[in-house]
Amino acid sequence: MTLFVTLRHTFPGFALDVSFEAPPGVTVLFGRSGSGKTTTVNAVAGLLRPDAGRAAADGWVLFDTARGAWLPPHRRRLGYIFQEGRLFPHLTVRQNLLYGRWFAPKDGPREDMGRIVEMLGIGHLLGRRPGALSSGEKQRVAIGRALLASPRLILADEPLASLDEARKAEILPYFERLRDEVSVPVLYVSHSAAEVARLATTVIALEDGKTVRQGPAVEVLGDPTVTPVGARGAGAVLEAAVVRHHADGLSEIEAGGVRLFLPRVPHAPGSRIRVRIAAHEVLLSRREPEGLSALNILPGTVESVRPGEGPGAIVSVRTRAGTILSRATRRSTEALGLAEGVSCYAVIKTVAIAPEEVGGAYGGE
Amino acid sequence: MDWLSPEEWQAVALSLRVAFWATLASLPLGVLTAYALARWRFPGRQLLNGLVHLPLILPPVATGYLLLLAFGTRGPLGSLLQEVGIVFAFRWTGAALAAAVMAFPLMVRAIRLSIEAVDPRLEQASATLGASGPWVFVTVTLPLVLPGILAGAILAFAKAMGEFGATITFVSNIPGQTQTLPTAIYAFLQVPGGEASALRLVGIAVAVSMAALLLSEIVARRVARRVAGA
Numbered sequence: 352m353t354l355f356v357t358l359r360h361t362f363p364g365f366a367l368d369v370s371f372e373a374p375p376g377v378t379v380l381f382g383r384s385g386s387g388k389t390t391t392v393n394a395v396a397g398l399l400r401p402d403a404g405r406a407a408a409d410g411w412v413l414f415d416t417a418r419g420a421w422l423p424p425h426r427r428r429l430g431y432i433f434q435e436g437r438l439f440p441h442l443t444v445r446q447n448l449l450y451g452r453w454f455a456p457k458d459g460p461r462e463d464m465g466r467i468v469e470m471l472g473i474g475h476l477l478g479r480r481p482g483a484l485s486s487g488e489k490q491r492v493a494i495g496r497a498l499l500a501s502p503r504l505i506l507a508d509e510p511l512a513s514l515d516e517a518r519k520a521e522i523l524p525y526f527e528r529l530r531d532e533v534s535v536p537v538l539y540v541s542h543s544a545a546e547v548a549r550l551a552t553t554v555i556a557l558e559d560g561k562t563v564r565q566g567p568a569v570e571v572l573g574d575p576t577v578t579p580v581g582a583r584g585a586g587a588v589l590e591a592a593v594v595r596h597h598a599d600g601l602s603e604i605e606a607g608g609v610r611l612f613l614p615r616v617p618h619a620p621g622s623r624i625r626v627r628i629a630a631h632e633v634l635l636s637r638r639e640p641e642g643l644s645a646l647n648i649l650p651g652t653v654e655s656v657r658p659g660e661g662p663g664a665i666v667s668v669r670t671r672a673g674t675i676l677s678r679a680t681r682r683s684t685e686a687l688g689l690a691e692g693v694s695c696y697a698v699i700k701t702v703a704i705a706p707e708e709v710g711g712a713y714g715g716e
Numbered sequence: 717m718d719w720l721s722p723e724e725w726q727a728v729a730l731s732l733r734v735a736f737w738a739t740l741a742s743l744p745l746g747v748l749t750a751y752a753l754a755r756w757r758f759p760g761r762q763l764l765n766g767l768v769h770l771p772l773i774l775p776p777v778a779t780g781y782l783l784l785l786a787f788g789t790r791g792p793l794g795s796l797l798q799e800v801g802i803v804f805a806f807r808w809t810g811a812a813l814a815a816a817v818m819a820f821p822l823m824v825r826a827i828r829l830s831i832e833a834v835d836p837r838l839e840q841a842s843a844t845l846g847a848s849g850p851w852v853f854v855t856v857t858l859p860l861v862l863p864g865i866l867a868g869a870i871l872a873f874a875k876a877m878g879e880f881g882a883t884i885t886f887v888s889n890i891p892g893q894t895q896t897l898p899t900a901i902y903a904f905l906q907v908p909g910g911e912a913s914a915l916r917l918v919g920i921a922v923a924v925s926m927a928a929l930l931l932s933e934i935v936a937r938r939v940a941r942r943v944a945g946a
Contacts, residue, residue, distance in 0.1 A: 398840050424843040425851075437841040441859045450855075454846030500845050 352536055354378075354504060358394055358404035367391065367401075367560040376552030377530045377537045379568070381544075382579040387560040388540040392506050395538060396431050397424035411503070425454065430497030430535070432507040436489040438481035444492050445477040451500025462499050462533075470532070471495050471525055487518035494525060498533065505529070505537040511546060526550055527711055544584040548572060548627035549710030572627070573674035575657045575665040582659045586629040586708075587667075587676045593620050601646075601701065606672035612646040612701045616709050625710050630665060632703035633677035636696045637687050647699040649675065653689050668697050675699075724913055726892050727900035728920055734808060734896055735876035738816035739823075739869050746820060746872070747865060750827035751857075772821040776881025783814055783886045810887035811894050815876035823872040830864020831857070863939040870932035874925055897921055 354373040361367070367387040371378075380388040393399040395406050395413060400421070406413040414421045430451070438447050448464065455461070468474050471491045481489055490510060497505055510526075511519045523546070530537065530550060541547055547554060551568035556579040564577045571577055573587040591606035593616060602616045604624065611626075618624050640648060651670035658664045664684050666677045675697045679689075689695065720728070752758070753765055771779050787794040787804040794805060804810035834857055842852045858865075880898040887894040889903055901917045904910030 396844055398844070423848075424840070425846050425848045427844070428846070429844050431841065431844040433837070433841060435837075437837055439838060439842070439856060450842070450847075451845035453855075454848075454851070496845070506844075 352408050354408040356406045358401050360401040369562045371555045371562050371565050373536055373538055374553055375536050377539050377550045378553040379539045379541050379547045379551040380555050380557055381541055381547050382557035383542055386557040388557055389508055392508050392540055396429055396506055397427055428503045430500050430502035430505045432493050432497045432510045434509045434512050436493040438489055438492055440481050444479050447492055448495050448499050455501045459501055461501050467495050467498050470528055486514055487521050490522055502535055505535050507539045509540050542580050544586055545708045548588045548708055575655055575667040575676055582665055585665055585676050586627050587674050589626045589673045591624055591626055593618050593622050595620050609649055609672040613704045627708040628699055630676040630678040633675055634698040635677050639696055645698045646701045649697045651697055653691055653693045655691055656684055656689055727895050727897050731877055731897035734812045734815055735873050738812040738876040739873045742816040742820055743869055746823040747827055750824045750831055754828045754831040768824050769821045771818050777885050780882035780885025806887050811883050811896055814882040814886045815879040818879045818882050819872035819875040822875050823868040826868030826871055827864045830861045834860045863936050866935045867932050870928050874928045877924055
């Protein structure tokens with residue numbers, strides 16, 4: 352099922368005008384805060400009535416202002432995971448989880464409660480009330496509550512933003528499992544490049560209320576002209592296979608015939624993974640470097656050099672492993688004579704690849 | 717109950733009955749009014765707000781007189797209701813009506829405050845999970861507002877127990893029919909040698925009021941603990 356959305360809405364001082372399609376898998380609305388991501392999701396949920404637009408999938412029309420169609424939120428069959436959880440404080444975890452089921456059609460397909468509870472690891476919490484849960488536990492229950500409503504579409508509005516790094520690392524794998532094990536399409540709002548790199552099947556980049564780019568995650572994130580959260584958040588994504596784990600704590604991976612080393616990843620040899628390489632962690636050299644402590648040196652060709660607003664520039668390098676982005680000063684790009692077609696080497700320190708930026712690749716790719 | 721004379725006992729029992737029915741009958745209207753004032757924007761909202769609060773500000777004797785004009789046997793509403801067999805004038809039902817009207821602003825204020833404290837985002841979450849408007853109210857709003865409703869009801873009960881001015885104006889002070897605890901105290905103080913009876917009734921009034929306050933405290937704490945989730 353592919354969801355088609357077009358929206359126009361005007362607030363005082365802000366105009367939203369977006370148009371995108373969300374194919375199966377996780378579609379991430381990616382942009383800074385204030386770029387219109389939450390407004391878009393709220394319109395899809397029916398919590399906000401846009402000035403004009405349409406959202407529909409497979410003849411299932413959520414709204415269509417041209418035809419005056421408007422399905423109220425409770426008839427849209429959604430699972431909305433909010434940033435702040437929004438669990439019902441007067442109900443137990445079990446009652447929260449089953450809340451959507453009271454209203455779901457009795458004859459429709461149903462998620463198995465035991466399976467969801469096990470997937471989220473919340474079996475020991477069922478008798479408690481939300482007030483007695485940690486923030487990470489609350490968010491897992493919120494995910495379960497959305498899934499058990501047997502939704503046709505899952506919406507998630509920065510579900511990890513209110514959590515600290517440790518809790519984020521705890522929840523992210525559940526979203527990966529959601530993407531890989533649940534067939535319902537997910538529309539996911541985020542301003543974190545790391546989250547996008549790990550979860551997204553499709554990325555919709557939003558800037559100032561406009562869709563600036565949309566497409567498969569690897570393509571959009573590897574495009575130096577698309578930096579919806581600013582040049583500091585730029586970073587390309589490589590798809591790779593785990594080759595083996597070494598005794599010294601490193602994992603060897605292979606992408607396009609090139610071997611790379613990362614800090615140990617939890618994935619088994621043979622499994623496909625995605626690795627985000629932050630642009631500010633990549634050095635460029637015109638000659639093959641020698642005597643360098645960095646383990647990953649990839650030969651490639653400069654595709655483009657895009658000057659930023661400050662002293663920096665983003666250089667896009669095509670390598671056999673995939674496109675890599677590097678952030679350097681304009682001064683050094685000029686000194687090295689980096690321009691389109693010039694061959695160079697991209698140097699990536701192994702320890703600069705953060706474990707939380709490595710995720711299992713989407714099974715459908 | 718030897719320590720109360722039949723007449724005193726009668727006043728206490730009547731007061732409890734009047735306060736009970738006044739509270740129970742006005743509660744649904746109180747919740748509806750509080751919800752409308754807290755959540756809805758409609759023309760005449762300020763007028764409704766003023767009307768609800770009027771008995772709080774008006775001299776009780778004026779409220780009683782207005783009730784008599786409207787609900788007396790020859791009043792427009794009174795004569796209409798008489799057709800279907802409901803009579804308020806000089807009956808205990810009239811005392812309950814007067815008590816309900818006088819207690820209404822206190823009840824609505826307490827409930828309205830707790831409705832305003834409910835996070836509308838929880839109601840949105842409920843809607844996205846498939847609950848229609850009435851279900852959102854029953855499964856989310858109402859349970860969260862329950863402490864406020866209980867507090868409002870207990871406050872209204874206590875106020876109804878003590879209502880004097882509107883009651884005596886509207887339904888007079890007929891022993892066994894409309895003589896409630898406060899009007900009985902007043903009556904005993906008008907006759908020589910009635911002080912002992914009056915004092916006993918005052919004692920009961922103090923006890924009932926204290927019990928109501930304690931009860932509301934206990935209930936509020938219980939509900940708060942349940943919602944907090946400990």
